[in-house]
Every structure is written in structure tokens, then in C-alpha cells.
Amino acid sequence: MISLTVELGERSYPILIGSGLLGRAGLLDAYLSSRDVLVVTNDTLAPTYLEPLRAMLGDARVEQVVLPDGEAHKTMDTLQRVLDRLVELRFGRDCTVITLGGGVVGDLGGFAAAIYQRGVAFIQVPTTLLAQVDSSVGGKTGVNHPGGKNLVGAFHQPRLVLTDTDTLRTLPDRELSAGLAEVVKYGLIQDEAFFVWLEHQADNLLRRDPASLHHAIRRSCEVKAEVVAADERESGQRALLNLGHTFAHAIERCAGYGEWHHGEAVAAGMCMAARFSARLGWLRDDDVRRIASLLERLQLPVAPPDLDPREFLAAMSLDKKVLAGEIRLVLLKAIGDAVVTSDFPDHLLLDELRAAFMA
Amino acid sequence: MISLTVELGERSYPILIGSGLLGRAGLLDAYLSSRDVLVVTNDTLAPTYLEPLRAMLGDARVEQVVLPDGEAHKTMDTLQRVLDRLVELRFGRDCTVITLGGGVVGDLGGFAAAIYQRGVAFIQVPTTLLAQVDSSVGGKTGVNHPGGKNLVGAFHQPRLVLTDTDTLRTLPDRELSAGLAEVVKYGLIQDEAFFVWLEHQADNLLRRDPASLHHAIRRSCEVKAEVVAADERESGQRALLNLGHTFAHAIERCAGYGEWHHGEAVAAGMCMAARFSARLGWLRDDDVRRIASLLERLQLPVAPPDLDPREFLAAMSLDKKVLAGEIRLVLLKAIGDAVVTSDFPDHLLLDELRAAFMA
Numbered sequence: 001m002i003s004l005t006v007e008l009g010e011r012s013y014p015i016l017i018g019s020g021l022l023g024r025a026g027l028l029d030a031y032l033s034s035r036d037v038l039v040v041t042n043d044t045l046a047p048t049y050l051e052p053l054r055a056m057l058g059d060a061r062v063e064q065v066v067l068p069d070g071e072a073h074k075t076m077d078t079l080q081r082v083l084d085r086l087v088e089l090r091f092g093r094d095c096t097v098i099t100l101g102g103g104v105v106g107d108l109g110g111f112a113a114a115i116y117q118r119g120v121a122f123i124q125v126p127t128t129l130l131a132q133v134d135s136s137v138g139g140k141t142g143v144n145h146p147g148g149k150n151l152v153g154a155f156h157q158p159r160l161v162l163t164d165t166d167t168l169r170t171l172p173d174r175e176l177s178a179g180l181a182e183v184v185k186y187g188l189i190q191d192e193a194f195f196v197w198l199e200h201q202a203d204n205l206l207r208r209d210p211a212s213l214h215h216a217i218r219r220s221c222e223v224k225a226e227v228v229a230a231d232e233r234e235s236g237q238r239a240l241l242n243l244g245h246t247f248a249h250a251i252e253r254c255a256g257y258g259e260w261h262h263g264e265a266v267a268a269g270m271c272m273a274a275r276f277s278a279r280l281g282w283l284r285d286d287d288v289r290r291i292a293s294l295l296e297r298l299q300l301p302v303a304p305p306d307l308d309p310r311e312f313l314a315a316m317s318l319d320k321k322v323l324a325g326e327i328r329l330v331l332l333k334a335i336g337d338a339v340v341t342s343d344f345p346d347h348l349l350l351d352e353l354r355a356a357f358m359a
Numbered sequence: 360m361i362s363l364t365v366e367l368g369e370r371s372y373p374i375l376i377g378s379g380l381l382g383r384a385g386l387l388d389a390y391l392s393s394r395d396v397l398v399v400t401n402d403t404l405a406p407t408y409l410e411p412l413r414a415m416l417g418d419a420r421v422e423q424v425v426l427p428d429g430e431a432h433k434t435m436d437t438l439q440r441v442l443d444r445l446v447e448l449r450f451g452r453d454c455t456v457i458t459l460g461g462g463v464v465g466d467l468g469g470f471a472a473a474i475y476q477r478g479v480a481f482i483q484v485p486t487t488l489l490a491q492v493d494s495s496v497g498g499k500t501g502v503n504h505p506g507g508k509n510l511v512g513a514f515h516q517p518r519l520v521l522t523d524t525d526t527l528r529t530l531p532d533r534e535l536s537a538g539l540a541e542v543v544k545y546g547l548i549q550d551e552a553f554f555v556w557l558e559h560q561a562d563n564l565l566r567r568d569p570a571s572l573h574h575a576i577r578r579s580c581e582v583k584a585e586v587v588a589a590d591e592r593e594s595g596q597r598a599l600l601n602l603g604h605t606f607a608h609a610i611e612r613c614a615g616y617g618e619w620h621h622g623e624a625v626a627a628g629m630c631m632a633a634r635f636s637a638r639l640g641w642l643r644d645d646d647v648r649r650i651a652s653l654l655e656r657l658q659l660p661v662a663p664p665d666l667d668p669r670e671f672l673a674a675m676s677l678d679k680k681v682l683a684g685e686i687r688l689v690l691l692k693a694i695g696d697a698v699v700t701s702d703f704p705d706h707l708l709l710d711e712l713r714a715a716f717m718a
Contacts, residue, residue: 080435087506090677115474118501118512119592142477147446153477154513233478318449 004221006137007229011157015137015221019210021164022125023052028098031159033121035060036095040082040109044069045101045127049167053100053125063089067105072258074104074144076152082112096121096159102128102175103135103262107153110141114156124158127167129179129213130263133186133220136161138228138238148318149249155233163221165214177299178263180205183216184294185270186223189240192336194219199290202297239340243330244269247304250315254307267300276352277331280344287335309353363580365496366588370516374496374580378569380523381484382411387457390518392480394419395454399441399468401428404460404486408526412459412484422448426464431617433463433503435511441471455480455518461487461534462494462621466512469500473515483517486526488538488572489622492545492579495520497587497597507677508608514592522580524573536658537622539564542575543653544629545582548599551695553578558649561656598699602689603628606663609674613666626659635711636690639703646694668712 001018021027037060041050046066054062065085067073086095097120099109106124113122126136142153168176183205187195197215198205204212224241231238247269252260260268274291277283292302304312317327327349328342360377380386396419400409405425413421424444426432445454456479458468465483472481485495501512527535542564546554556574557564563571583600590597606628611619619627633650636642651661663671676686686708687701 076435076439083504083511084506087504087510087677115501115511115513117510118499118514140477142474145442145446147443151446151476152442152474154474155477318446 002218004218004225006157006225008157008232011139013157013159013161015161015163015225017132017163017165017214017217017221019165021162022049022167023055025056025058027162028056028123028160029058031121031123032057032060032096034092034094034096036089036091037062037098038082038086038089038091038095039064039098039100040067040105040112041065041100042067042069042105045105048170049100049125049127053098067108069104070258071104071144071262074108076143076145079108079112079143082109083116086112086116091116091120093117093120096123098123098125100125100127102126102131106131106136107141107150108143110139110156110158111143111153114141114154119156121159122156124161126161126163128171128175129168129217130175130182131179132163132165132168132217133179134182134224134241136163137221137224138241139232149252163217165210165217168208168213173299174261175263176206176208178261180216180298181263181267181270181295181300183220184291184298185241185243185266186220188270188291188332188335189223189243189330189338190227190336191219191223192334194223195294195335199294202294206298236340239328240330240338243332243338244271244273246316246327246329247272249318250312251304251307253315253318254312255305260305264301267295267298268302268304271295271302272304272352272356273330274332275356276329276344276349277333279348279352280331283332283334287332290335304356307357309350309357312353312357313350361577363577363584365516365584367516367591370498372516372518372520374520374522374584376491376522376524376573376576376580378524380521381408381526382414384415384417386521387415387482387519388417390480390482391416391419391455393451393453393455395448395450396421396457397441397445397448397450397454398423398457398459399426399464399471400424400459401426401464403428404464407529408459408484408486412457426467428463429617430463430503430621433467435502435504438467438471438502441468442475445471445475450475450479452476452479455482457482457484459484459486461485461490465490465495466500466509467502469498469515469517470502470512473500473513478515480518481515483520485520485522487530487534488527488576489534489541490538491522491524491527491576492538493541493583495522496580496583497600498591508611516591522576524569524576527567527572532658533620534622535565535567537620537625539575539657540622540626540629540654540659542579543650543657544600544602544625545579547629547650547691547694548582548602548689548697549586549695550578550582551693553582554653554694558653561653565657595699598687599689599697602691602697603630603632605675605686605688606631608677609671610663610666612674612677613671614664619664623660626654626657627661627663630654630661631663631711631715632689633691634715635688635703635708636692638707638711639690642691642693646691649694663715666716668709668716671712671716672709
């Protein structure tokens with residue numbers, strides 16, 4: 001087991017990464033404020049992981065909410081169910097919410113913890129690669145709105161992130177690849193050496209070599225923890241983590257939430273960002289090919305579905321990264337060097353989209 | 360016009376208090392991040408105050424949501440309306456929400472600002488005495504849940520509180536008195552001299568003498584700003600501001616939200632807290648009488664409605680101040696000296712409630 005720290009002053013917290021952590025007695029004790037614990041999970045994971053988690057909690061009063069699986073349920077209505085349960089249990093401000101699952105469970109359960117009684121403690125136990133390397137770290141919580149992804153939410157840091165890498169053994173292939181998209185992102189935004197390592201390790205990662213996955217998760221969390229520590233509320237640098245995401249959110253929105261996996265949309269979105277960076281003369285065509293090639297080897301899509309360019313542009317402008325009507329994008333100067341910018345002509349973006357959708 | 364500051368580091372903000380502020384051009388300009396402004400108000404206030412507010416905003420793009428008036432509408436459903444409007448307007452992270460109204464509008468609109476896009480700027484323009492001396496300052500936002508008041512919410516500090524004392528001229532008598540209950544609270548918890556001043560000024564306050572109201576608002580905001588600065592998220596001292604509130608929330612809940620005005624419930628709740636403090640031997644009977652006498656002169660109730668003591672106790676235990684099943688109360692050692700405590704036998708609290716409901 002290794003331990004990293006997200007350095008946020010009094011809100012600092014550890015990320016524990018290792019094999020066989022789920023079920024280990026005593027590991028959570030120091031992070032509970034009282035005996036009252038609500039586990040938020042989904043109906044796919046509950047049969048496998050709920051008992052090991054309960055076994056860790058000794059004599060705590062452990063209650064649960066089991067949500068239907070899937071991004072389609074990351075809504076205000078589902079949020080209300082979790083809040084209703086907390087009220088019904090009469091849990092006080094000193095209770096702890098534990099989110100056991102992927103990004104949907106973590107974001108929604110974390111948001112419930114953020115707003116129940118104006119904020120109670122929560123612990124992330126991510127069980128998908130995507131959640132382990134991205135959504136469980138950094139305190140972004142929220143739900144989707146029919147008008148856009150994650151439009152309603154809060155920054156609320158967990159007390160602890162507990163990542164048991166054994167949960168990846170049973171992860172469906174498609175979800176493994178989706179998680180690897182976010183892993184590639186960390187290399188692209190600020191660590192060229194990690195990107196090169198990924199190019200060498202692609203096959204090992206796909207066949208779930210434990211040592212390779214462990215390093216990929218560790219390095220991803222290190223980069224994310226560093227970026228979040230420098231800019232918790234995304235006033236600057238943290239926006240780099242959104243590489244590909246403005247395109248991705250538009251893909252997810254236009255295709256209908258749940259059709260594309262978030263990680264798949266991010267992969268296609270990162271390729272779109274790379275190609276647009278090349279169109280602007282910032283990135284070499286050769287690097288665009290390297291990026292697409294790595295993502296393809298990781299079984300990820302490298303182009304968006306067939307959509308109308310103008311509709312897509314409208315969907316992009318609904319993204320949270322839009323400031324005063326201006327679309328800001330994360331673009332690449334090189335592999336390992338990303339920038340947040342709105343310094344490009346709109347017509348070139350539309351040209352890029354037209355080219356993408358004619359492909 | 361006077362200006363106080365709530366000292367919260369990078370989240371510090373001014374409270375401007377004065378006559379004729381609503382409508383004064385330029386006063387808000389420095390607090391807007393972009394031209395996009397959503398005003399949240401209610402159908403009672405909109406006809407009088409919306410135009411003066413719009414006139415202050417020059418060439419900003421000012422949109423509005425006009426909610427039905429009343430505590431009964433401080434719900435998740437109404438919150439959803441405000442969020443839907445923000446999405447529909449495609450407002451970005453740099454928009455500003457201005458809440459124009461009393462506590463319901465401020466709490467609900469502030470909560471919408473707290474969670475839209477994980478937090479956008481907001482400005483409080485309180486138009487009731489209660490909101491001016493209490494709810495607009497300190498960043499507590501939220502909505503009610505059928506299971507209890509303010510059970511869902513967030514800490515989200517405004518950028519500015521703009522208090523135009525002229526709005527009190529047309530405030531209904533009942534609401535003026537309700538606000539004065541919170542004013543009395545500040546004297547009780549930590550400023551005996553202010554309590555004595557209130558005993559002398561009761562009649563002037565009731566007949567809305569501008570100088571008296573101005574001082575009452577100013578001193579209340581000073582005390583509140585000081586307490587909030589010392590303990591923003593209510594881990595300690597800030598809980599003193601809840602004097603009477605655990606009783607009050609139970610009154611509001613048992614009587615049905617909206618039947619009792621919050622300030623009226625707080626007045627009765629403070630009397631219950633004072634009487635219970637006397638039962639514990641902490642407060643002199645003479646001081647209990649002084650407190651009840653001042654509140655009565657201010658046209659406020661000094662006893663709860665007729666309810667079942669056990670049902671009332673159950674309602675009290677739903678309050679947020681309950682930690683691990685233990686009821687914590689703010690009680691008085693003297694006028695001007697309050698403590699947060701759970702150091703009392705439960706049976707004495709039940710005795711106190713039985714006595715209150717037999718009265």
C-alpha cells in the first residue's frame with residue numbers, strides 16, 4: 001500500500017492505493033467522526049463489495065442506499081433519494097457518507113455529503129479505473145442537468161480516498177479503457193515521460209498487469225493531487241485537467257448521456273483538441289498521430305460520432321468552461337505541455353468541427 | 360452609509376448599511392464578475408424594488424426569477440426553478456446572482472448560487488429586518504426538507520451585502536417584530552450593554568425611528584460578523600447564534616412551516632432556553648422575566664403553541680445541532696453570556712417541555 005497526500009491545508013487528505021485494502025479492518029476508523037455511516041453504492045457493485053466494506057466498519061451503524069447503475073441516474077432526483085435517506089435516518093452533522101463505486105456514485109454521493117446539513121464528511125472508495133485516477137480525487141462533486149453535465153454541484157473534499165486495485169480485476173474491458181483515457185490525459189497535460197511510459201506499457205495495461213496498473217494509478221493521482229493543491233477551485237491551472245472535456249461533454253450531450261462512456265468521449269475529445277491545436281500551428285502533426293495511436297491501442301475512440309457541427313458548437317458553449325460567452329479550451333503546445341486558452345478565431349473552431357464531422 | 364467588513368481572508372466582504380442605497384448607480388459595479396446577472400426575488404417585493412435594483416445595474420444583462428412569497432416555497436422544487444433558469448440563460452461561471460428579499464429568497468437564491476456550476480458569485484440585498492440583521496450575513500444558504508428546516512444547504516459567502524434601511528418603512532409590523540427577535544438575540548448571547556440599550560429603545564424601534572433601527576442593524580451585523588469571522592463553518596462559537604433556534608425549529612416544524620414566522624419562533628424559543636437555563640440554576644428568574652418582558656414589548660410571543668412535549672422533543676432531535684443523538688442547546692449563564700452545551704439531564708429538558716406546554 002502506498003499513501004499520497006492531497007495538500008489542501010486543513011482539508012488535506014490521503015489517497016491510499018494498494019491491493020487487498022477493501023475488507024481490511026481498522027483502515028477507516030480514523031476517518032469517521034461518529035458511528036453513523038451511510039454507504040452510497042449501486043446495484044452492480046453492491047453484491048460484490050458491500051460486505052467487505054461493512055466488515056471494515058466494525059461496530060459502526062452502517063446504512064446504505066443502493067442506486068441504479070449508470071450515468072443516466074446522476075440526477076437531482078437520485079440526489080434527492082440520498083438526502084431523503086439521510087434525513088429519514090436522522091443522521092447528524094457528524095455522520096460520514098462513504099461512496100463505493102465509480103464516478104457517478106462518487107460525484108452524486110459526494111454532492112449529497114456536500115449539501116446535507118451544509119456539509120458532512122465523506123470517504124471515496126472508487127472501484128473503477130476512471131474514478132481511481134480522476135473523479136475520486138480533488139473534491140469535485142455534482143449531478144447532471146438536462147442542459148449539461150455537472151452543471152449543479154459543489155467542491156467538497158473527501159476525508160480519504162481508498163483505492164483497492166483488486167477491484168479492477170472484474171472491471172469490464174470498456175470501463176478499463178475509459179479509465180486509461182484519463183491516465184493518458186495526465187501525460188499529455190504535463191508529463192511527457194509518463195506519456196512515453198504509457199506508449200511502452202499499453203499492452204500490459206490492457207491485460208491488467210498489476211504492477212503497470214499500480215504505477216499508472218499512482219502517477220495519475222500524483223499529477224492530479226499536485227494540480228488540485230495548486231488550484232483547488234479551478235481559477236487557473238486546474239482547468240488543464242479538462243483537456244478534451246469541452247469536446248467530450250458536447251459528445252455526451254449530443255449522443256445522449258450514457259451512450260458514450262465519459263472516458264471514451266474524453267479520448268475522442270482529446271484527439272479533437274490535439275487536431276485543433278495542430279490546425280492552429282501549435283502542435284506537430286506527428287504528435288497528433290502519436291496521441292491517436294496510443295488511444296487506439298487502448299481500445300478508445302479517436303473521433304466523435306456523426307453530428308451536426310453547429311449543434312455541436314452550441315453544445316460546447318453550454319460547458320462550464322465558457323466565460324462570458326467565450327469558449328475556452330485546453331489545447332496542446334506539445335505532448336506534456338497544455339494551455340488554457342480562448343485565443344483562437346471562432347471560425348477556425350467551426351472549420352475544425354466541420355472537418356471532424358466529415359471524417 | 361456605513362460599511363462593515365466580514366473578515367474571512369480571501370472571502371471577506373463588506374456590508375453596506377444606509378438609507379437610499381437601492382437605486383444608487385454604480386454601487387454594485389465592483390462586485391459583478393461579468394455582465395450576466397440573475398435577480399432572485401419574490402412576487403411581493405418585485406413590484407416595488409425590482410426597478411430600482413435594475414436601475415443600479417446599468418448595461419448589465421439583468422434577468423430575473425420571481426418566486427412565490429413565503430417559507431413554504433423554500434424547497435428543493437423552487438431551487439430547481441432557479442437552477443433551470445440559470446441553465447436556460449446559459450449563464451457561465453462568471454455570472455452573479457442577486458437575491459432581493461427576505462430570508463427565504465436570500466437562503467434559496469444563495470444556495471442556487473452555491474451549487475450552480477459548483478459556485479458562482481452572489482450579492483445579498485436584504486429587504487426585511489430579519490434578513491438584514493441575520494440571514495444575509497455569514498454565508499449560510501439552503502432550503503428546507505419535509506424532515507426539517509435548512510437540512511440541505513451550503514456555506515457560500517456573498518460578495519456584498521447591501522442593506523437599504525428604507526425598505527423597512529413598508530415592512531409589515533409582524534415582520535418588523537420578527538426581525539427584532541434576532542436583534543435581541545445578539546444582546547443575549549454576548550452584549551449585555553446592547554440588551555440594555557434595546558430595553559430603552561423598544562418603543563422607538565417599534566415606531567421605526569430611523570436612527571434607532573440603523574444602530575440596531577449595525578450592532579447586530581457587527582456581532583454577527585465577528586462571530587462568523589471567528590468560526591465560519593460553525594465548529595464552535597458560531598453555534599451561539601443558534602440561541603433559541605433548536606426550540607424554534609421544533610415550533611416551526613410542529614406548527615407547520617409558515618404558520619409561525621421564524622423570528623416569532625425564535626422569540627418563543629429564546630424564552631424556552633432562558634427558562635430551561637433558570638431550571639438548571641444557571642440564570643436568575645429575574646433575568647428570565649427581563650427577557651420575556653422585552654420580547655413582549657416588541658410584540659413577540661414568549662411561549663410555544665400548545666403541543667405534545669414528546670412530539671416536540673422528537674422534533675428538536677431532528678435539528679442540525681444534534682450530534683450523535685445528543686441534543687446540544689445554546690443556554691444562558693447571564694444576559695450577554697451564552698454557552699453551547701449538552702451538559703444537562705434529558706429528563707430535566709422533558710420536565711421543562713411539560714411545564715411549557717401546560718402553561
